[in-house]
Amino acid sequence: MSDTSSPPPAPAPTGSDDKAKLARLLLRDAGVFLALLLITLVFAFTAPYFATSGNILKILVQIAINTVLAAGMTFVILTGGIDLSVGSVMALCTVVGALIMTSGMESSLSIPLAVLGCAATGAVCGFVNGKVSTYWNVPSFIVTLGMLNIASGAARVLSNNSTITGLPQEFVDFGNLILGGIMPSIFLVALLVILIGWFILRFTVFGRMIFAVGANDEAVRLSGHNPDAYKIAAFTICGLTAGIAAIVYLLRLNIGSPIAGIGYELNAIAAVIIGGASLNGGKGSIIGTLAGACILQVLATGLQLLGVGDNYKPIIIGAVIILAVIVDTYREKFLRRLR
Amino acid sequence: MASAGIVLRLENVGKTFPGVVALSGITLDLLRGETHILLGENGAGKSTLIKLLAGIYQPDTGEIFFQGKPYRPKSPHDAQVQGIRIVHQELNLLPYLSIAENLMLEHLPRRFGIVDQKALNDRAEALLAEVGLDVDARTRVEELGVAQMQLVEIAKALGYESTLLVLDEPTATLTPPEIARLFSIIKRLKARGVTIIYISHRLHEVFEIGDRVTVLRNGRLVATQPLAGHTVQDLVRMMIGRDITDEYGFDASIPLGDVALDVKGLKRGPNFAPVSFSVRHGEILGVAGLVGSGRTEVMRAIFGADPKFAGEIDINGHAVAINSPRDAVRDGIGFLTEDRKSQGLLLDMPVDLNVTISDLRKISHVGLLDRGEEKAAVTELVRQLHVKTSSIETPVRNLSGGNQQKVVLAKWLFRGSSTLLLDEPTRGVDVGARREIYQLLWMLAAEQKAIVMVSSDLSELIGMCHRIVVFSNGALVGELPRSEFDQERILSLAYQEHVR
Numbered sequence: 001m002s003d004t005s006s007p008p009p010a011p012a013p014t015g016s017d018d019k020a021k022l023a024r025l026l027l028r029d030a031g032v033f034l035a036l037l038l039i040t041l042v043f044a045f046t047a048p049y050f051a052t053s054g055n056i057l058k059i060l061v062q063i064a065i066n067t068v069l070a071a072g073m074t075f076v077i078l079t080g081g082i083d084l085s086v087g088s089v090m091a092l093c094t095v096v097g098a099l100i101m102t103s104g105m106e107s108s109l110s111i112p113l114a115v116l117g118c119a120a121t122g123a124v125c126g127f128v129n130g131k132v133s134t135y136w137n138v139p140s141f142i143v144t145l146g147m148l149n150i151a152s153g154a155a156r157v158l159s160n161n162s163t164i165t166g167l168p169q170e171f172v173d174f175g176n177l178i179l180g181g182i183m184p185s186i187f188l189v190a191l192l193v194i195l196i197g198w199f200i201l202r203f204t205v206f207g208r209m210i211f212a213v214g215a216n217d218e219a220v221r222l223s224g225h226n227p228d229a230y231k232i233a234a235f236t237i238c239g240l241t242a243g244i245a246a247i248v249y250l251l252r253l254n255i256g257s258p259i260a261g262i263g264y265e266l267n268a269i270a271a272v273i274i275g276g277a278s279l280n281g282g283k284g285s286i287i288g289t290l291a292g293a294c295i296l297q298v299l300a301t302g303l304q305l306l307g308v309g310d311n312y313k314p315i316i317i318g319a320v321i322i323l324a325v326i327v328d329t330y331r332e333k334f335l336r337r338l339r
Numbered sequence: 340m341a342s343a344g345i346v347l348r349l350e351n352v353g354k355t356f357p358g359v360v361a362l363s364g365i366t367l368d369l370l371r372g373e374t375h376i377l378l379g380e381n382g383a384g385k386s387t388l389i390k391l392l393a394g395i396y397q398p399d400t401g402e403i404f405f406q407g408k409p410y411r412p413k414s415p416h417d418a419q420v421q422g423i424r425i426v427h428q429e430l431n432l433l434p435y436l437s438i439a440e441n442l443m444l445e446h447l448p449r450r451f452g453i454v455d456q457k458a459l460n461d462r463a464e465a466l467l468a469e470v471g472l473d474v475d476a477r478t479r480v481e482e483l484g485v486a487q488m489q490l491v492e493i494a495k496a497l498g499y500e501s502t503l504l505v506l507d508e509p510t511a512t513l514t515p516p517e518i519a520r521l522f523s524i525i526k527r528l529k530a531r532g533v534t535i536i537y538i539s540h541r542l543h544e545v546f547e548i549g550d551r552v553t554v555l556r557n558g559r560l561v562a563t564q565p566l567a568g569h570t571v572q573d574l575v576r577m578m579i580g581r582d583i584t585d586e587y588g589f590d591a592s593i594p595l596g597d598v599a600l601d602v603k604g605l606k607r608g609p610n611f612a613p614v615s616f617s618v619r620h621g622e623i624l625g626v627a628g629l630v631g632s633g634r635t636e637v638m639r640a641i642f643g644a645d646p647k648f649a650g651e652i653d654i655n656g657h658a659v660a661i662n663s664p665r666d667a668v669r670d671g672i673g674f675l676t677e678d679r680k681s682q683g684l685l686l687d688m689p690v691d692l693n694v695t696i697s698d699l700r701k702i703s704h705v706g707l708l709d710r711g712e713e714k715a716a717v718t719e720l721v722r723q724l725h726v727k728t729s730s731i732e733t734p735v736r737n738l739s740g741g742n743q744q745k746v747v748l749a750k751w752l753f754r755g756s757s758t759l760l761l762d763e764p765t766r767g768v769d770v771g772a773r774r775e776i777y778q779l780l781w782m783l784a785a786e787q788k789a790i791v792m793v794s795s796d797l798s799e800l801i802g803m804c805h806r807i808v809v810f811s812n813g814a815l816v817g818e819l820p821r822s823e824f825d826q827e828r829i830l831s832l833a834y835q836e837h838v839r
Contacts, residue, residue: 204706205699212696215685222644222682223696223750224668282687 032291043302060187067190070271072241075234080281081140085147087264092155093118093246098164098256107168118243126239130232155258164256175251214281274324352401361387379555380769394418422502434481439463466494471520486512486630587802596620599789605650612814625800626793628810673751677762686736691717697754741772
């Protein structure tokens with residue numbers, strides 16, 4: 001609706017105002033979590049073994065990688081970009097990390113170096129994505145599609161196209177750790193990434209600018225800022241989280257693999273979108289992303305436990321992704337009418 | 340005309356949105372071949388009425404009759420098929436297609452099943468000639484300025500036979516000669532028996548073409564009367580329900596300070612004439628010129644939004660290097676763009692974010708936002724500028740045009756900019772809010788801000804400015820002090836290069 005045609009804000013009666021406020025809160029901020037809760041409850045009552053501590057732990061472990069990738073992806077999507085390269089950048093990072101850890105150094109030195117190596121490799125890939133797409137004004141879809149191939153090739157070259165095994169025992173042990181019997185170490189890493197991302201997006205000037213750039217980068221530029229700097233930063237963060245995801249991968253599977261992460265970028269994007277973000281930028285939240293990642297994994301596990309065949313699972317999950325966006329569109333319309 | 344038949348009849352039409360009665364009890368007859376002026380402030384219900392006719396909304400109560408039969412269009416396309424065509428205020432062109440393709444989109448001429456490029460361009464050229472737009476029909480729409488796009492929209496409507504044509508603020512971006520051309524088109528259509536509903540905020544112009552006028556206020560019909568015998572004052576009184584005396588309120592008591600912005604020999608490219616002008620603290624400098632005369636482009640170049648080829652810019656007597664908007668903002672320049680929706684505002688973001696984005700350092704410590712401080716600062720500015728919004732957390736999309744414009748001004752006040760470049764600050768702003776913006780500008784002048792005001796509305800420039808510079812064909816062709824303001828002289832300057 002245009003500014004001139006929209007009816008003036010009406011002094012609505014307070015009763016309906018409160019109701020509207022509540023509806024808004026439920027629909028906008030808690031909607032994804034309600035959906036997650038609902039899906040979880042349905043499976044808890046229908047799928048055998050779903051509501052067991054063992055299964056929940058398994059879900060938490062399986063969520064970790066996608067959650068980390070999706071956290072970084074949230075930054076990029078908020079600026080209005082997309083990063084298709086995170087899966088293969090992660091693969092490249094697992095190779096780099098595994099190579100460092102199997103290089104024969106003391107593990108007390110090689111493990112921190114490997115962690116740094118993963119993070120740095122990812123961040124550099126992300127920076128290149130951002131720099132190239134902003135400097136030459138190439139859509140990020142294209143640049144990151146290219147990076148997907150480049151990183152994948154680089155991973156094969158570095159690893160001689162083979163899986164790297166034999167990681168230090170301390171590292172492997174940490175990956176298997178379940179803190180207090182309820183918190184897998186790798187899920188804790190994922191949670192930490194989400195928390196940091198949430199803090200940055202919500203409380204910092206930088207986070208504010210990420211949203212603003214996605215909402216209207218030309219207006220941001222004409223307000224005296226350099227939108228490209230924020231876009232590059234978002235891509236760098238996304239690359240960095242791909243590096244962290246690689247560490248999580250190494251912790252969980254204990255191998256560096258050039259063919260790791262195929263298709264992971266799409267799962268990450270799906271989590272962000274289910275979490276309520278708009279591909280046009282400017283709208284979304286990292287907490288929503290966490291919920292989106294949970295929904296995807298809960299669905300996958302739940303359907304499996306229900307005995308739905310592996311061939312049918314993607315069909316259902318695909319439908320859910322589309323449904324989530326349709327629901328979101330209607331929710332927006334409904335919210336606009338409430339105002 | 341009294342003998343002419345009724346083309347369109349609205350009987351007790353009403354439309355309600357959640358919490359708002361947008362229209363109620365509207366009963367109105369439109370006659371064949373009349374030009375009917377529809378007036379009202381923003382939010383009065385004009386746009387809702389248009390959208391009912393366009394098939395975008397359906398009325399909740401009452402009935403519309405078109406050529407004697409009940410009229411219930413299901414979609415804009417349906418409305419067009421039945422003979423009602425709307426030129427909306429917002430432009431609905433496809434930016435990556437050519438002008439010709441946009442004009443003919445619904446009936447692309449075909450030969451052997453493929454688009455006949457020659458016929459397409461020939462027909463498009465003819466339509467462009469009719470609206471007086473001297474641009475190659477193969478030009479992509481994205482390369483046009485806003486006013487040119489507006490003319491393309493009008494040309495598009497002319498390409499189809501319609502019984503009722505609705506023009507929603509067609510002149511908002513047009514300059515006097517373009518308006519004159521539009522009016523002659525309207526008169527031609529009228530002679531053919533086309534009924535026209537004409538909406539405008541520029542009350543002076545409606546007398547030239549209007550037969551009757553209908554005024555809406557708060558969703559109700561105030562009056563439908565012959566236009567002859569009314570004055571602008573009458574219309575304003577009907578629209579707002581009270582008198583407005585001096586619209587502009589020129590304040591001669593404000594002392595003029597030193598030169599704030601001095602533009603010396605600015606060239607946007609090797610083949611442009613150098614542009615020089617200056618504006619003092621406390622002064623309002625008007626910039627007149629046709630659309631495309633370079634007035635917007637020069638403002639953008641000063642602000643660093645587009646590259647400069649040559650020239651020097653002095654701020655408060657010191658030469659500064661402005662290579663990006665960032666530099667300009669640092670040097671105390673604020674820019675209100677002609678298109679606030681795409682360039683000035685984050686439409687889906689709340690008011691407070693839109694204001695503080697000009698200087699987030701002010702509301703943060705070591706990179707962390709202080710929301711409390713932000714809210715306090717924005718609340719204060721919203722109060723000072725009388726921004727009407729239900730809360731500072733409302734998305735600016737929900738604000739009226741005038742209030743959106745105030746948010747843009749608030750953004751630069753928050754930054755503390757001392758020189759303001761305002762490109763069409765009252766465009767798409769209704770009479771009441773327009774006056775508030777004028778008052779606001781005088782408040783800013785009194786605070787010794789230097790103001791450069793670009794406008795297509797000459798009476799506005801004459802009413803508001805200390806001096807006026809005139810652009811034509813990319814060059815600055817004249818400068819007039821207030822004592823020499825004269826509409827005809829400004830126009831002849833604006834035209835001098837165009838008369839060949």
